[in-house]
Amino acid sequence: MAIRLLVGCWSEKWKKAGRCCRHWAAVSVIALTLSSSAALTFAAGVTVRLANGEWPPYQSKTLKHDGVASHIVTEAFGIVGVNVQYVFFDSWKRAYAEALSGNLDGSLLWSPSVDREAQFYFSQPVVMGESVFFHRVDSDFTWSSFTDLKHYRVGGTLGYSYQFEGTEGVQIERVSSDEINFTKLLRKRIDVFPSDKDAGYALLYELFPPEDVAQLTISPHVYNSTTYHLILTRALPVNKERVKQFNEGLRQLKESGLLDRYLEDSRRGAYRLPQAVSEEESEKAASP
Numbered sequence: 001m002a003i004r005l006l007v008g009c010w011s012e013k014w015k016k017a018g019r020c021c022r023h024w025a026a027v028s029v030i031a032l033t034l035s036s037s038a039a040l041t042f043a044a045g046v047t048v049r050l051a052n053g054e055w056p057p058y059q060s061k062t063l064k065h066d067g068v069a070s071h072i073v074t075e076a077f078g079i080v081g082v083n084v085q086y087v088f089f090d091s092w093k094r095a096y097a098e099a100l101s102g103n104l105d106g107s108l109l110w111s112p113s114v115d116r117e118a119q120f121y122f123s124q125p126v127v128m129g130e131s132v133f134f135h136r137v138d139s140d141f142t143w144s145s146f147t148d149l150k151h152y153r154v155g156g157t158l159g160y161s162y163q164f165e166g167t168e169g170v171q172i173e174r175v176s177s178d179e180i181n182f183t184k185l186l187r188k189r190i191d192v193f194p195s196d197k198d199a200g201y202a203l204l205y206e207l208f209p210p211e212d213v214a215q216l217t218i219s220p221h222v223y224n225s226t227t228y229h230l231i232l233t234r235a236l237p238v239n240k241e242r243v244k245q246f247n248e249g250l251r252q253l254k255e256s257g258l259l260d261r262y263l264e265d266s267r268r269g270a271y272r273l274p275q276a277v278s279e280e281e282s283e284k285a286a287s288p
Contacts, residue, residue: 048077048242050230051095051107052086054177057202057266058109058127058228061088064273068266069109069127072259073230076249082242091176092159102235105242109228113161119234121243124250125227127263129196131163133219134185141192143219146170152191155181162194163224178203186212194223198267206272 050073054060058069065071066086074084087104089095099107100119111129112122135141143149150169156162158174165172173190175181181193182204193200197218204213230246232239253259265271 045083046081047083047085048105048232049085049087051099051104052088053090053092053095054088054179055109055196055199055203056206057271058199062206062273063271065271068262068271069228071262071271072126072250072253073108073246075258075262076246076253079249079252080245082245082249092157093176094159096159099231099233100235102233104233105236105239106230106232108230110231111161111226111228116161116231120231121234121239123230123232123243124247125229126250127228129198129226129228130222131194131224131226132197132200132222134182134193134195134200134216135191135219136185136188137215137217139191141219146223149192153189155184155190155193157181164194179207182208182216186215196226197222 052059052066052070054062055067056063057067059067065074070086077084087098089098095107096110098104106120109126110116110120110122116122133141133143141152146164146167147169149164149167150171154170154172156172156174157178158176162172164170173184175184178193178195178200181190181195182200184190185193186208200218204216230243232243232246234240250259
């Protein structure tokens with residue numbers, strides 16, 4: 001009898017304990033759910049601000065999605081729940097400085113160098129570029145090694161690094177944009193301008209009349225193949241993890257086949273925005 005009473009008491013205690021455990025388990029689940037929801041809400045609200053500039057077809061305010069490289073970066077970040085805001089600059093030197101200082105989270109697109117990698121976290125390659133020398137059709141420009149460049153006036157863009165920098169005797173006349181360099185080349189104020197092949201021709205066809213483009217050509221072989229990357233400043237500690245997030249989004253974008261499709265669309269001109277037509281031109285077109 002006493003034993004049955006004792007067992008009954010413990011049984012009642014365990015029932016109460018069970019109810020208590022179930023209560024706390026339910027509270028824990030609710031807390032975990034709320035915590036997870038809060039984390040997702042926070043992640044969804046994260047925005048990285050990136051310095052951008054004019055480098056068609058990869059980057060430009062005049063192209064759909066701000067250019068194909070900007071599109072790739074936006075989509076890769078989007079996969080991992082991060083939004084992107086681009087801040088465009090006329091000067092690549094300033095874009096780099098703003099990203100380096102931590103005023104912005106980073107920038108695109110940049111090729112690796114010892115100095116840059118000491119200052120920024122580099123993503124996996126976003127695009128691959130082929131560097132060539134543009135020159136006038138009527139020029140006698142020839143080269144077999146970088147030392148040959150010392151015989152020519154070489155143009156360059158501020159903020160860019162070139163593989164032949166530091167070659168003895170080679171001088172680079174730098175200006176603020178590729179457009180100015182191509183203008184100087186057409187006016188015979190420089191003899192040669194190094195540029196990414198796709199980007200160079202995209203800029204020429206976008207900004208110069210066909211008769212000007214016809215005056216320029218490229219050297220017959222590529223002088224460098226370069227990977228171009230998203231860079232995130234080391235001045236912001238969170239970027240160490242953020243670049244990992246981006247790389248994961250980029251990996252998924254590649255595996256889906258979308259990254260290659262975006263690049264192919266760009267080569268077909270799908271990122272070009274329709275040109276605005278003036279009222280006068282519209283009236284002429286409508287006239288019989």
